[in-house]
Amino acid sequence: MASIPEKDPHWMAPEFTKPGQDFEHDDHVNLHEDVDTLIAQMETEIEAAGPQKDMFAINFKDPKHFTYFLVVFASMGGLLSGLDQSLISGANLYLPKDLGLDSKQSSLVNAGMPLGAVIGAFLISPCNEYLGRRISILIACVLYTVGAALCAGAIDFPMLVVARLILGSGVGLEGGTVPVYVAETVERRLRGNLVSLYQLMIALGEVLGYAVGAIFLGLPGNWRYILGSSVVFSTIMGIGTLYVPESPRWLMHKGDYLNAFRVWKRIRGTATRESREEFYEMKSSLEFEVLQVQEGRTKRFPWMDLFTNPRARRALVYANMMIFLGQFTGINAVMYFMSVLMGSIGFDDTQANYMSLVGGGALLLGTIPAVFYMELCGRRFWALAMLPGFFTGLILVGVSYNFDPAVDTVLVQGLYLTGLVIYMAFFGCYATLTWVVPSEVYPTYLRSYGMTVSSAWMFLSSFIVTYNFTGMFQAFTGIGLCLGFYGGIAVVGWFYQLLFMPETKNKTLEEIDLIFERPTMVIVKENIKNSRATCKDLLRGRFRKVATETQRVV
Incomplete structure (x- = not known):
């Protein structure tokens, strides 16, 4: 198969030429000819190789329908992640009493999942790099199933912690794989919207988790049913994942151009000029990256490029700052302790469980606009417009702690619930960025390593915030923690994004490379x-x- 010229500039989109440099008519003609030549060559090779036998391979007449199919099943990982985050909220009302846990043990059980997710994040590189995106998602489903089953059958504190760690490992592995898989398979004009779907599924899972808690509320040993219910969803996701193909960019990264083109035809087709050119860009960019690695970078430890390569280092800092702003504004601590916090403002156990649906529902509804308008408005708009919104919510939540719920019950509950709804709704839009940004900013040959770092940092941050929530709440008081700590980070983060956040909407992954150059x-x-x-x-x-x-x- 003929190789793309080593320094062929034609794969670059016109808007990414240097200032003052324009593409001539001949350049566009040559680009179209090169693209058509490559596509024709790949078609010839596929015909010569014959049909590929795969019992799980399915085809749709319209490739767009297949794209939506694979995105829905892949994004079920978000549903599982959200479900397991919120299930513990309802279980917290009964589990500590049944197993005789003190406050520190209860905090560790809650924080066990994000701590396990850090472990799972370190599985991202080896699993994604050597086994592929699809197999990595399947492994995550197995970890989910085993962890949930052990949670349901836990007989003491150590067993429950181990179960939560295993469950968290599945969360960490799929959390760093599913967004990348979606970003690598869908067309650029839909990438931000469909990766945002992952966060929508997380929010939907969280609401579903609160609903499951309410369903089993009256049963003896209800927390076992609550925590074990995710086995059903992980099994469905595992079966569905068998029918989605491997990422074409991963196949190409491994040098399997023929199968990459087979998958590309199934999920994107080659009828449109945009699809044909993106395949050409993808191949050209990956071949250029390989040449760069061969000419001077460390082949044995490619992850070192995250720190030594300026382009990769900028992406690393940018992606992980977005994650920091998403986690250290308190979202997971609020989600995990939702029922407990509801109890602190005057609701009984039953009411607290049902009222948790208010916060989860607000998060879900707040995520929906980002799914539809992420690519229309862009990343910067969502980041800079949403932070002031959930800062306002934090103000109301913080102020509610200045009043005694036993005396001013209506006032406290009104302020708290209003602030919570505002905080959750605006954070729902913002949270999509913590998945969209890391999934698209790393160069292809470093994407697995970059997502390992970003996912590990995300779940480590979640563990830090969750594990220390009770102690910080007591030390800072409610208003100090919500308004001073979480709110202060939101304010500083707004100015960081204003200055340092580039716009990547409607760009191919290869064009984003040029932004960070x-x-x-x-x-x-x-x-x-x-x-x-x-x-x-x-x-x-x-x-x-x-x-x-x-x-x-x-």
């Missing part, structure tokens, strides 16, 4: 310039332009 100060200067222009648009009432312009977002 630029020095950080170039991005900062561009953001400052665009923010000034956006301020003028806001003052003139051009709100639609602010929400939809690619770069010009405050």
Whole structure:
């Protein structure tokens, strides 16, 4: 098979040429010819190789339908993740009494899943790199099933902690794999929306978890049914994952161009010019990355490029700062202790379980706009518009702790629930970015390693916030923790995003490479310039332009 020229510039989209440099007509003609030549060559090789036998391979007449099929099943990982995060909330009302757990043991049981997810995150690189995205998701389903079954049958504290660690390992592995799988398979104009679907499924899973807690509320040993219920969902996801293909970018990364093209035809087709050119871009970019590695980078330890390669290092810092802002504003601590917090403002155990649906429902509803409009509005809009919103919610939640729930019950519950709904709704939109950003910013040959770092950091942050929540709540008081600590991080984070956050909407993964090739100060200067222009648009009432312009977002 003929190789793409080593320094062929034609795979770059016109908007990513250097300032003052334009593509000539001949360049476009040559690009189209190169693309058509490659596609014709791949078609010839597939015909010569004959049909591929795969008992799980299914085909749709319209490749778009197949794309939606695989995204739904892959995103069920989000449903499982959310389900297992919120199930513990209902179980917290009964589990400590049944097993005789003290407050520290109860905190460790709650934090066991995010701690196990850190372990699972370190499985991302070896599993994704050597086994592929599809097998990694299947392994995660097995860990989910085993962990949930052990939770349901736990007879003492050590067994329950081990079960939560195993369950968390599944969360960590699929949390770093599913968003990457979706980002690598869908077309660029839908990537942000469909990766956001993962967060929507997490939110849906959290609501479902609270509902499951309410269903089993009156049964003896109800926490066992609550924690064991996720076995059903992990089994369904495991069966569904058997029918989705491997990521074409991973196959190409491994040098299997023929099967990469087979999968590409199934999930994207080759009828449109955009699909044909993206396949060409993908192959050209990956071959160029291989050449770079061969010419000077460490082949034995490629993950070192995350720290030594400026382009990869910028992506590493950017992705993990977004995760920090998502986790250290308190979301998982609030989710895990939702029922307990409801009890602290005057609800009994039964009411607390049902009222937890309010917070989970707000998170779910808040996620929906991002799923539909992530690519229309862009990453910067969601980041900069959502942080002030959930900061407002944190203010109301914090203020509610200044009143005595025994005396001012209605006032406390009104302030707390209003603040909680605002916080959850705005965070629902923001949380999508903690999956979208890491899944798209790393170069292909480092994506598995980058997602290992990002996922490990995400779940380690969740563990830190969750495990220390009770102690921090007592030390800071409610208003100090919600408004001072979580709210303070939100304010500082807003200014960080204003200056350092580039826009990546509607770009292929290969075009995003070029964004991060630029020095950080170039991005900062561009953001400052665009923010000034956006301020003028806001003052003139051009709100639609602010929400939809690619770069010009405050």
